[in-house]
C-alpha cells in the first residue's frame with residue numbers, strides 16, 4: 001500500500017551497498033522509519049530530498065516491515081540553517097533528544113507543528129546571522145515538547161505541597177516534577193537551586209510560541225540556571 005506523508009527528515013544512515021534508512025517525523029504517522037533504495041547511486045535523484053532537516057512530501061510503499069520510499073518532494077529546505085555549523089550542531093542536539101523522547105508511529109499534530117516551528121525559528125535567525133538565539137530556541141522547544149508529550153514541568157505552584165511559590169528561595173526537583181517551595185526543598189535531598197528568573201523563563205516557554213523566544217533577554221546566570229533544571233529533568237525522565 002502507498003502512504004503519503006508530510007514529514008521532517010530527522011536522520012539517515014547507510015545500509016547495504018546503495019540504500020539508506022531514513023527516520024522522519026510525519027504529520028500523518030508520527031515518527032516513522034523507511035528505506036530509500038538505491039539512493040547512494042551516483043544518478044539517484046531521491047538523495048537530496050531526503051537530507052536531514054528537510055520538510056518534504058514523502059511517499060512510502062509498504063506491505064510489511066519498513067517499506068520503501070518511492071518519492072520525496074522538498075517543501076522546505078532550511079538552507080540558511082544547513083550552511084551554519086553552529087545551527088546544525090544545535091538542531092542535531094535537539095533531534096537527538098527528540099528521537100529519545102518520541103515513540104514510533106504515534107502521530108501528534110502538535111508535536112509536528114512544534115518541530116516545524118523550531119526549525120523555522122532557527123532558519124530565521126540563521127538568515128539574520130543571529131547565532132545567540134539558537135540555544136534558547138533549543139531549550140524552549142524541548143520544554144514545550146516535554147509538555148506536549150505529557151512530561152510537563154510544574155512551574156506555577158510547589159509541585160510537592162501545592163502552595164503558591166515564595167518570591168525567593170525556590171528549589172527544583174526533577175523527581176517531584178518541577179519547582180518546589182523552600183520548606184519542601186529541605187525535605188528532598190535531590191533538590192537543586194533554581195533562580196526566580198529561570199522559573200519565569202520556563203513559564204514564558206510554556207505560554208508562548210517558539211518564534212517569540214528570540215525576544216527573551218536573560219542574564220547568563222538566569223539562563224544557566226534554567227538549563228541546569230531542564231538538563232536535570234531530562235536526566236531523570238529519559
Ligand SMILES: [Zn+2]
Pocket residue numbers: 158159160161162163180181182183184185
Ligand atoms: Zn511545597
